[in-house]
Amino acid sequence: ETGVTQTPRHLVMGMTNKKSLKCEQHLGHNAMYWYKQSAKKPLELMFVYNFKEQTENNSVPSRFSPECPNSSHLFLHLHTLQPEDSALYLCASSQEGYGDQPQHFGDGTRLSIL
């Protein structure tokens, strides 16, 4: 599925680095999401944005900082990460306010913390 694009696909960084993950959706949706998928664990919701406003922060540490400049773009800024933050980070989007519209996911960024 090409509606939600995430870059980069792979990222290796040290614990003192600062990097950003980018997500772009071409579906005209108004809600965007960040999820984290650690090895052998289910996907966990991190943040929700609806019409560019953050509506949910699922107790995520402050070393993860999301940004949603418009309804098509979502960023996850990373700084001073820990080894346990190594995971697949997934972005999704949906058209909310219309009942039962499904979420559409990108293929994720595989993040490794050295």
Place this chain on the structure above:
Amino acid sequence: DAKTTQPPSMDCAEGRAANLPCNHSTISGNEYVYWYRQIHSQGPQYIIHGLKNNETNEMASLIITEDRKSSTLILPHATLRDTAVYYCIVHSGGGADGLTFGKGTHLIIQP
């Protein structure tokens, strides 16, 4: 969101129908049943969803019991490319809420 229960793994022969069960006995009246699948190293892919009636699309069919406490996803002619983890998720629509994923069913299609 209501909790779902799925078998951890299933096998199916290529070309046969794959029937994946899901229990959601605590589902409430405004909650939909969604199915997603995740092929290794990719993001989850939406398959189908329904509220009360059975649904069919180009990928699969969804059968929901009359009491809505369980459902079955049917892949009518499974291929090797259908090998994936399949997630059954109960979720109310209408708001920007995150999905609650469980461990899903790892479906392995055998040649």
